[in-house]
Amino acid sequence: MNDEFTLYDLKVEVISSDKPMVCRHREGDYFLVEGENLVFPQTTSFSMYSLAALLPLLPAKQRELHENDWMLSDSIIACPDPNCGARFKITRTRPRTLRHSECTVEKIHSTKDDITMNMEEIKNGSED
Template sequence: MTSPRNDAFTLFDLRVEVVATDRPMVCNHREGDSFTLRGENLAFPPGQTFPLYPLAALLPLLPAKQRPTHPNDWMTTDAEVACPDPHCGARFRITRIGSTTFRHGDVTLVPLPADPDRHG
């Protein structure tokens, strides 16, 4: 009898925090505003809002920051992202704050391939 294949994988938990610069912030965020990302879930502190347009600019980067990357990859070394409004001085610091392990079968209905060496 074969043992079931391990379908676990780990993603980094992230914290995104608004960082002030020497330029004024013009969007609806304040220094220290933040949110966390664990798996696919964003969590905001009670009563805090976050503007849509900076969030939209950050969203494509977050799944890449959740995954292990090569030490020389810019996704590993660069932690701050500028606000997409060219007139706003805010930056957003993305920090890996921990990790969470998930199981393939808990996050998708697509089965793993029968051959573990086959990708696709």
Template sequence: MVEQTDDTFELYDLRVEIICPPGERILCGAKPGDYFTLEGEMLHLPPGQGFSIYSLGAVLPLLAAKQRETHPNDWMSTDAEVACPDPHCKSRLRIIRTGKRSFSHGAVTVVPLSN
């Protein structure tokens, strides 16, 4: 049996930014350019800035997939904007891959790697 010693993997860091067509009203209290970042499993907001839980709920299911390497033909590789969950709001949430970060399997779980 060969023991696996390298248990590292990479995830993309993400920035999720509010965008809106000029002159349109954002209904969730955000401003164009408001954002949060995701580094591994940690979500970070700039000091003094909030983020609507409804907007977060719209984008949250996609973030784990956007953090991972995807095939160039996969829609997850090309589609980066999510509509605001309010049907009357024209804003969108843009997901941007900003860099890669390495993690150790052993640092994020107690479940052992199987060989």
């Protein structure tokens, strides 16, 4: 069974806006997302608060999206500090092929399996 899937590598770069940057961001600083890994250049620091705001978006940005999905078009994210003008631009850099067997020990199962299991739980009165 072929267990390959594709994720996009990303670049997350600090860009400026019309407001001054009051946090310690520097325009041009960036980090990369390569597969499941965050890669920081040695000379770059990155605010943990900004990182916390960005992290939930990154897995979605890595995946194939419907052409009308807002996650595809909305790529500029504001610094979580409302007084800071820093923005973070998320750019897809290249597709990367990964293997399910190299990312987890769990077996591959289909969405149909999940639906069947959930229906059985509902029938048996043991839904979560």
